[in-house]
Amino acid sequence: MLSDLSIPLWRSIAGGALIGAAAAVLILTNGRIAGISGILDRTLHGAFGATGWRLAFLAGLLIPGLVFGSGMPVFVAGPWTLLAAGLLVGYGTRTGSGCTSGHGVCGMANLAPRSLVATLMFMGVAMLTVYGVRHLARL
Amino acid sequence: MSFFTALVAGLLFGAGLLLSGMTNPTIVRAFLDVTGHWQPSLAFTLAAAVAVALPAYQLAHHRPLTVLGLKIAWPNRYNIDRPLLLGSAIFGVGWGLSGICPGPGLVILTRPGLHAVAFFVGMVVGILAARPRPAKPGPQPG
Numbered sequence: 001m002l003s004d005l006s007i008p009l010w011r012s013i014a015g016g017a018l019i020g021a022a023a024a025v026l027i028l029t030n031g032r033i034a035g036i037s038g039i040l041d042r043t044l045h046g047a048f049g050a051t052g053w054r055l056a057f058l059a060g061l062l063i064p065g066l067v068f069g070s071g072m073p074v075f076v077a078g079p080w081t082l083l084a085a086g087l088l089v090g091y092g093t094r095t096g097s098g099c100t101s102g103h104g105v106c107g108m109a110n111l112a113p114r115s116l117v118a119t120l121m122f123m124g125v126a127m128l129t130v131y132g133v134r135h136l137a138r139l
Numbered sequence: 140m141s142f143f144t145a146l147v148a149g150l151l152f153g154a155g156l157l158l159s160g161m162t163n164p165t166i167v168r169a170f171l172d173v174t175g176h177w178q179p180s181l182a183f184t185l186a187a188a189v190a191v192a193l194p195a196y197q198l199a200h201h202r203p204l205t206v207l208g209l210k211i212a213w214p215n216r217y218n219i220d221r222p223l224l225l226g227s228a229i230f231g232v233g234w235g236l237s238g239i240c241p242g243p244g245l246v247i248l249t250r251p252g253l254h255a256v257a258f259f260v261g262m263v264v265g266i267l268a269a270r271p272r273p274a275k276p277g278p279q280p281g
Contacts, residue, residue, distance in 0.1 A: 006169075006178050007160040015159025016184035020191025022152035027192075027199045029144035031211035034152060036242040041266050053145035060149020061242065064157055065249030071157065073247050074165040076238045079257040086244065086258040088233030090265020093241060096226025097214070100240040101152075103227070104185060109192035112216035114223060121227035122234060123171075129235025130171040 023106050026057070035102025036061070037093035096122070140207055153246055159184040162246045164238030171235055226269075 023034040093099040107115020160166040169178035
C-alpha cells in the first residue's frame with residue numbers, strides 16, 4: 001500500500017522547491033504574494049489593467065499541465081461531493097484570505113503568525129475531516 | 140516585464156505542483172489521513188517550499204522596491220480574527236473532502252473531466268459568494 005500512495009522523496013522535495021522558487025520570484029520581481037486563491041479571486045473580479053500580471057501567472061500555472069499532462073489524478077470523491085467541496089474551498093479561502101499557497105507557503109516564509117494560525121487551522125480541520133469521512137462514516 | 144516574471148513564477152508553480160504530486164487528490168488525502176496509512180510526502184513539499192521562499196521574503200523586507208522597481212504589497216502579518224479562523228476551517232473541510240486546494244484545482248483542468256470541472260465550478264461560485272469581504276488590512280511595514 002505504501003507504493004500505491006507514496007511518490008519518490010526527491011519529487012516531494014524538488015516539487016516543493018519549485019513552488020518556493022515561484023513564490024520567491026513573484027515577491028522579488030512583482031512584489032506580490034503567490035497565493036492562488038487571491039490571484040484567482042482578483043482575476044474573476046476583472047481586476048485587469050495594472051494587475052494583468054495575474055493572467056500571466058495563471059497561464060504559466062496551467063502550461064506545465066498542458067505540456068506534460070497533469071498525470072492521472074485519482075479523485076477521492078464523486079462530482080457532487082467535489083462540487084460541494086469546491087464551494088467550501090472557494091468560500092473558505094476568500095473568507096480566510098488565503099489557501100495552502102498564500103498562507104501555507106508565502107505566509108510562513110514571511111514569518112507571519114496570522115498565516116501560521118491559518119495553516120494550522122485548515123490543515124487540522126482537513127485532517128479531522130478525512131478522519132471523519134474515512135473512519136467514522138466509512139465512505 | 141512584470142508579465143514575463145509572473146509567467147515564469149506561474150510556470151515554476153505549476154511544475155512544482157505536478158512534480159510533488161499535489162495534483163493527485165489521493166496523495167493529498169494520504170497526507171491528511173494521519174490515523175490511517177499516513178504518507179508524509181507533502182510535509183516535505185511544504186517544508187522545501189518554505190525553505191526556498193523564506194530567504195527571498197527576508198531579502199524583500201530589506202528592499203524598498205523590487206528588482207523591477209515595484210512596491211511590495213505586504214499583507215497584514217498579525218491580525219488573527221474571526222474571518223481568518225472561520226474561513227480557514229471551512230477551507231479545511233473542503234480540502235479534506237476533496238484532497239484538492241485551489242492551485243491543483245486549476246491544474247487538473249488541463250486534463251478535462253467531470254470531476255475537475257465540478258470542483259472548479261464550486262470553487263468559482265464559492266469565491267464569488269465570499270464577497271463582500273471584510274476590509275482589506277493595511278500594509279505592514281516589516
